Amino acid sequence: MQPQVLTMNSPDTAKAAPGFATRYKRFSQSPVFFPLIGLVLVCIAMALTTEHFFDPDNLVNIARQVSVNAIIAVGMTCAILSGGIDLSVGAVMALAGTLMAGLMVGGMPPEAAIAIGLGVGLLFGVANGFFVAYAGMPPIIVTLATMGIARGIALIYTGGYPIDGLPDWFAFFGSGRVLGLQAPVLIMLLVFVAAYVLLDHTPVGRYIYAIGGNEEATRLSGVRVPRYKLLVYGLSGLTASIAGLVLTSRLMSGQPNAGVSFELDAIAAVVMGGTAISGGRGSIVGTLIGAVMLGVLNNGLNMMGVSPYVQNIIKGVIILLAIYISRERTKRR
């Protein structure tokens, strides 16, 4: 949100074409500046240490691997921008995915099964939103509770076993291609474009930033804060279930244990993308960069043969670093 503030609307400065120095200064103040530098550094590091990093096949692979986490991170971005958080996303994703799989295998028309899966995800999000916005409960507790509930329902529904035997064409969402583009990547891009328009070009987006920036001031200015908070969590539930659709399709199986700790990856993507964990500041483009950075890191560390245990440590350190940089920037303003 900040970059437009600086560039588009001040009629005095918009007339003359800005010189390189001005352009650079504006860019360096944009919230995606540091995430972008981080991504470039990570890519360089991977290119230097692994042989096939820049192979087209590998890049396509990264994009596909990133898509599920990135889609979840879109909803998480909204939640965090509004000053909240949603820990239930991984479990809601699993529930939506197993539900779709189960209903389809049980003979329901696939369109209806998908719609019900997405609907249940949305419903869980709305429930989160209700408890946060209207009951005034802390988001971290509410979503921790619904995380357990959603996971529990998924396990009961499946009896704890994966649901296989999905119709062949269902593989489209996870492995299909449209105009040469991987379907999951296309779905991810569509979700991001929708979120970008919502956050940067509609009143709802402005409210989400405002609530995270100063909820009391937003409320006293007459904005009906609770309904927008409800919407934010609803969106988060919806994006989690879209991720569930993609993952179930890619695995061709409804896995009740899918998505454990996905909430952490989503939060990591948001924070590494430069969004303030306290809300009010950040961008959806940053989240995309953060998610890709995380994907590149996973991919590179795997190719290098780094043990998954060590990978956890490296990712943890990088997240700490990202938060530290974003805090330092805030202090200097």
Added chain:
Amino acid sequence: MNQSHNQTDSQTILTLEHISKSFPGVKALQDIHLSVNRGEVHALLGENGAGKSTLMKILCGIHQPDAGRIVFDGVERQFERYNDAIAAGIGIIFQEFSLIPDLNAVENIFLGRERTNRVGLLGKAEMRHRAAMIFDRLGIDIDLTVPVRHLSVAEQQFVEIAKALSLNAKVLVLDEPTATLTPSEAEHLFSIMRELKAHDVAMIFISHHMEEIFAVCDRITVLRDGQYVGTTEVATTDVDALVEMMVGRRLEQSFPPKPARNRDARKVLEVRALQRYKHDPVNRFDLHEGEILGFAGLVGSGRTELARAVIGADPAHRKEVWLNGVPVKLNNAGDALAQGIGLLPESRKTEGLILDFSIRDNISINNLGKYQRVGPLIDQGLEGRTTVDVMRQVGVKAPGPGTRVGTLSGGNQQKVVIARWLNHHCKILIFDEPTRGIDVGAKAEIYNLMRRLTAQGYAIIMISSELPEIVGMCDRVAVFKQGAIVTVLEDDAIESNEVMRHATAGSHHEFA
């Protein structure tokens, strides 16, 4: 009159010399002197915004001075942090207490420096004993075992004082300690202060009540608009002389002329009954088109609370509000906005503005529908142009509509909040302390703006703790005391002493 700050004899415990401090856009303090003797009660006097609190925050290390020095107990000191000042022997009792509500008095007093016994566990008996000794010395009898939230406000204040003394405070700052006390509690506080005096503890006493100053203080230092006016002995001065020092030439502060009052103006807002909680007083008032209605009263007399309850920002037990002759339900600020009522909150930084947002985003936040051209999309070009217009209308001085609001001066920030409501064509505005913490020039601009608005038919409720502002600006004044509107003054009756008399009648503030 003001040689005392040059004294450096052993009698002097604390000297502040040539202290200056600026905040973005405001010169808060300029060349201030303050010197306090051992065992002295020194009053710091000045109107709201004169710089008393800022000076005290510099003394205790919360702010750093831009210039000047602090000499404490014969040594020049620079307190980097609050804790440095506390450790050096300066105790501060703020208006908002720093006690932990769920801990008892003893636990609060020893918080962060708990005593341990031989086995390394908490030495509860020893701490209890030491605390009891301090309270004994002060002649205070309170329950040391219950959480402090069960104590009265006065008792909590005594715990704060005891805490400061347990840290061997040599200078104690009391920031409006009597504001929330009953008459007998205030008397008790004064007797404790006299006791401390006998033990050679110096005190800096901030109060707006002259009687209290004459009752307990030795000397008085007066500040005005962040400038040092002078220091004088209580024995050689009187109320009139002090008021003169406090107010100075500023009595003629440029309030715009009041237009002749239109007695037939229609009622735009009728609050027929408003009761916040079950046993609270029921208040009624009307607001007429084109007038400024003042809400006057002491801090804590319920003015802000009533205003917030009217617009539904806070809940009310019973509420009957009529707008333009029609009953309305105002359950939240959104409802109020829909009915054309806007609030300029008391604290612009925490309740008024989104500091990270630009001027444009702050102004248009509650009226984005106005800029939607294609579906739900905001036409940001149109939004920017409108913002420039509104900024010009209220006189916001800033590089452009994209400037971040957090970087503006207090006066300009306040104008941004006002602009938000004008952009929405609200016709009833509630201004809560509209000029708090902003400089004299910006104040005059806001006064003029308010008059321009009423001339256009806006109706304004102004809550203010500054008497000159109430007297200079209001067409009618509702005076609050302990949550109730005790009277509504009109025309010639709007006069400082009259307002003060009603605001304090029957309370301990009226000794004199």
